Amino acid sequence: VIATPIKTDEKGNVSYANVEKACKRVGSNIHRGSLVIVVSVVGIGIIEGLIKETLENTSGLKVGVDFGLAYSPFLIGVEQTLEDVKNRKRIIAATDKTSLKKASAIIKTITKNDVVEAENVKTAEAAVIFQIVQQDVGIALANELALFCEKKGIDYPQVQRLIEASKSDISLLSRLSSLTPPRETYLLLEEVENLGVKLRIPVVARELNEEMFKRVISLIREALKTCGKPLRRAKISLLGISQTPNTKDSIKPLTKKLVRTLERKGVKVRVYDPYFSSHELTEMGYPTKKNLTENMEGADCIVIMTSHERFKRLNLKRLKVIMKKPAAIIDLVGVVEPNKAEVEGFTYRGLGRGVKKR
Amino acid sequence: VIATPIKTDEKGNVSYANVEKACKRVGSNIHRGSLVIVVSVVGIGIIEGLIKETLENTSGLKVGVDFGLAYSPFLIGVEQTLEDVKNRKRIIAATDKTSLKKASAIIKTITKNDVVEAENVKTAEAAVIFQIVQQDVGIALANELALFCEKKGIDYPQVQRLIEASKSDISLLSRLSSLTPPRETYLLLEEVENLGVKLRIPVVARELNEEMFKRVISLIREALKTCGKPLRRAKISLLGISQTPNTKDSIKPLTKKLVRTLERKGVKVRVYDPYFSSHELTEMGYPTKKNLTENMEGADCIVIMTSHERFKRLNLKRLKVIMKKPAAIIDLVGVVEPNKAEVEGFTYRGLGRGVKKR
Numbered sequence: 001v002i003a004t005p006i007k008t009d010e011k012g013n014v015s016y017a018n019v020e021k022a023c024k025r026v027g028s029n030i031h032r033g034s035l036v037i038v039v040s041v042v043g044i045g046i047i048e049g050l051i052k053e054t055l056e057n058t059s060g061l062k063v064g065v066d067f068g069l070a071y072s073p074f075l076i077g078v079e080q081t082l083e084d085v086k087n088r089k090r091i092i093a094a095t096d097k098t099s100l101k102k103a104s105a106i107i108k109t110i111t112k113n114d115v116v117e118a119e120n121v122k123t124a125e126a127a128v129i130f131q132i133v134q135q136d137v138g139i140a141l142a143n144e145l146a147l148f149c150e151k152k153g154i155d156y157p158q159v160q161r162l163i164e165a166s167k168s169d170i171s172l173l174s175r176l177s178s179l180t181p182p183r184e185t186y187l188l189l190e191e192v193e194n195l196g197v198k199l200r201i202p203v204v205a206r207e208l209n210e211e212m213f214k215r216v217i218s219l220i221r222e223a224l225k226t227c228g229k230p231l232r233r234a235k236i237s238l239l240g241i242s243q244t245p246n247t248k249d250s251i252k253p254l255t256k257k258l259v260r261t262l263e264r265k266g267v268k269v270r271v272y273d274p275y276f277s278s279h280e281l282t283e284m285g286y287p288t289k290k291n292l293t294e295n296m297e298g299a300d301c302i303v304i305m306t307s308h309e310r311f312k313r314l315n316l317k318r319l320k321v322i323m324k325k326p327a328a329i330i331d332l333v334g335v336v337e338p339n340k341a342e343v344e345g346f347t348y349r350g351l352g353r354g355v356k357k358r
Numbered sequence: 359v360i361a362t363p364i365k366t367d368e369k370g371n372v373s374y375a376n377v378e379k380a381c382k383r384v385g386s387n388i389h390r391g392s393l394v395i396v397v398s399v400v401g402i403g404i405i406e407g408l409i410k411e412t413l414e415n416t417s418g419l420k421v422g423v424d425f426g427l428a429y430s431p432f433l434i435g436v437e438q439t440l441e442d443v444k445n446r447k448r449i450i451a452a453t454d455k456t457s458l459k460k461a462s463a464i465i466k467t468i469t470k471n472d473v474v475e476a477e478n479v480k481t482a483e484a485a486v487i488f489q490i491v492q493q494d495v496g497i498a499l500a501n502e503l504a505l506f507c508e509k510k511g512i513d514y515p516q517v518q519r520l521i522e523a524s525k526s527d528i529s530l531l532s533r534l535s536s537l538t539p540p541r542e543t544y545l546l547l548e549e550v551e552n553l554g555v556k557l558r559i560p561v562v563a564r565e566l567n568e569e570m571f572k573r574v575i576s577l578i579r580e581a582l583k584t585c586g587k588p589l590r591r592a593k594i595s596l597l598g599i600s601q602t603p604n605t606k607d608s609i610k611p612l613t614k615k616l617v618r619t620l621e622r623k624g625v626k627v628r629v630y631d632p633y634f635s636s637h638e639l640t641e642m643g644y645p646t647k648k649n650l651t652e653n654m655e656g657a658d659c660i661v662i663m664t665s666h667e668r669f670k671r672l673n674l675k676r677l678k679v680i681m682k683k684p685a686a687i688i689d690l691v692g693v694v695e696p697n698k699a700e701v702e703g704f705t706y707r708g709l710g711r712g713v714k715k716r
Contacts, residue, residue: 041545042545043545043546043548044510044512044545044546088524088525089523089524089525090524091520091524116520116523116524118516118520119516122510122511122512123512123513123516123517123520124520126507126510126512126517127517127520127521127524129545129546130503130517130521130546131521131524131525132543133499133503133543133546133560133563134496134499136543136560136563136564136567137495137499137559137560137563138492139563139567140562140563140564140566140567141491141492141495141563142710143566143567143570143573143709144566145488145491145710146709146710147573147710149484149710149711149712150709150710150711150712151712152402152403152480152484152712153480153712154402154480154481154484154712155481155696155710155711155712156692156709156710156711156712157692157708157710157711158476158477158481159481159484159485159488162449162474162476162481162482162485163485163488163489165447165474166446166447166448166449166474166485166489167446167447167489185490185491185494187399187400187401187402187487187490188401188402188487188488188491190401200562200565200566201495201559201562201563201566202491202494202495204498204558204559204562205491205494205495205497205498205499205559206494206498207558208498208501208502208558208559209494209497209498209501212501215501215505334514334515338513350515351501351504351508351514352500352503352504352505352507352508352513352514352515353507353508353513353514353515354507354508354509354510354511354512354513354514
């Protein structure tokens with residue numbers, strides 16, 4: 001059984017009335033062993049919320065026990081060519097492993113293309129919505145830049161061709177960053193005023209990215225608080241000063257700024273990076289100790305700043321012994337498994353990681 | 359001679375003092391036949407403005423006559439891996455063809471990679487800045503979505519992996535759109551309020567994209583005004599109702615809305631699409647005539663809505679005979695060459711095209 005309810009949204013008001021109606025219809029026809037696949041785009045939490053509940057209530061059966069529920073939306077982004085649709089692998093999530101396998105097989109047969117299985121339904125819901133939001137933002141930015149071109153006497157289609165031709169196919173959009181983002185945006189923002197054009201998206205983006213620094217400080221403060229410690233007089237070990245993972249390269253401006261700011265707040269800071277000797281670090285003005293162990297000894301908190309391979313292999317059990325108890329791990333680059341850190345008794349905080357328990 | 363001045367920007371204030379100083383130094387060493395290549399990122403108009411002037415003034419020589427000036431910035435975007443840098447083709451522009459060829463050869467030798475030659479310097483300057491702005495916006499959006507994930511209990515790195523794995527490598531960012539952008543953004547915006555998170559970029563994006571409709575109307579109004587005609591009582595021919603170029607597919611909501619709005623404003627509208635018969639168009643409620651010629655007969659203005667191949671091959675000379683004089687071409691999808699249209703006596707307006715003369 002495949003359900004294809006259509007979600008309705010008008011001027012910003014999302015209504016799930018149609019979805020609910022469709023679920024009731026499907027629910028009254030469900031039997032043991034059925035598999036319901038939702039192929040419409042829904043909001044985050046809707047599958048295991050509204051849809052699951054409606055199906056269970058109308059059928060009198062249990063999801064995951066009596067019948068399966070899967071989510072694999074058909075993402076017809078506006079302005080996508082058929083080529084795009086063909087190249088896109090369908091995302092699939094389900095409430096249980098069996099349904100996931102079944103749904104995968106079905107979708108593969110229909111689309112004749114590979115699929116990507118999500119670890120849980122919520123993640124899939126987020127991935128789908130985020131892609132659409134990214135597209136929306138991308139279009140809006142293009143619209144703004146095009147308007148700027150009109151005023152400036154530049155041909156946007158020509159600029160676009162140039163960008164397409166020069167670009168490697170790295171996707172810049174989904175990269176999360178705790179790093180200092182490109183300041184060159186100001187080169188554009190400055191001349192915009194004279195033209196009477198507003199570039200709202202780049203302005204907001206600049207503000208947001210400048211604010212990330214404060215966000216990092218508040219993550220640290222909050223994690224220490226959970227450990228029952230004030231930021232002032234905490235011992236914090238910063239791991240990583242390289243801009244690029246696994247290379248010895250230009251130093252992040254963020255790290256320097258963070259060290260200074262924390263020191264001004266009374267924090268005892270130490271800095272470590274496997275690609276720089278303690279001598280080099282000292283020369284650059286960073287407080288440091290001989291090696292990783294000594295840098296983390298007695299620390300209340302470590303802040304991982306670069307996704308060096310070395311930091312992915314951090315031995316949490318050993319870390320626990322070296323560091324103060326309780327201790328916190330602030331992971332700005334997503335290299336530590338949140339659950340593993342919490343099992344070892346750490347307070348874990350990561351940028352964009354909503355999985356913390358304490 | 360290769361100049362490598364470093365631009366300085368602090369808290370949003372761009373200063374070209376360093377660039378100017380470097381240009382003076384280079385300028386005083388220039389001789390006939392020299393080639394100056396600027397490899398720093400500069401704002402739009404700086405190469406042929408400040409830099410050219412400073413070089414000419416200090417050297418007493420003329421760009422394009424005595425020496426060459428080229429622009430080929432080294433784009434070390436923040437958080438780009440070395441791999442990214444290697445895959446990116448360098449953009450090159452120059453003040454004259456000879457310098458362009460020379461600079462291309464030099465850059466190719468240095469980077470051991472292909473280059474992309476721009477048609478003019480301004481376009482190259484815009485392409486470079488726009489890429490950085492896109493990255494900045496992408497990072498800001500990722501930051502916002504990550505914060506949302508934290509509050510919602512979703513793991514952003516997991517979502518990111520899912521997006522990367524499912525994505526075809528179409529770049530969504532640089533696509534300009536006059537089409538109705540994805541409304542699904544509202545699915546996300548709605549639940550954000552309850553979480554106490556703000557999603558500034560998607561909100562602004564949504565507003566902007568909703569405003570594009572008004573923008574299209576004002577482009578039409580403005581073009582007609584240039585022809586000395588009021589919008590009211592104008593005869594306008596809309597070309598294209600398909601969402602996807604060269605296919606007969608779902609109708610653009612924009613077209614329907616545009617037809618209704620223009621009609622309400624007293625405009626006589628006709629609609630044409632080579633993939634739909636006049637019978638089909640009439641059935642869908644669009645005012646139409648038998649064929650392309652009849653649809654454009656006596657029209658004051660055509661609005662090209664879809665980049666069907668057919669519209670790229672529009673015979674402007676013939677169009678001129680059929681349409682009223684003077685007539686306007688509004689090109690929302692960039693299929694008509696602006697200069698060609700103006701040579702034929704049309705008033706040309708295109709989204710993002712700053713090349714119009716009248």
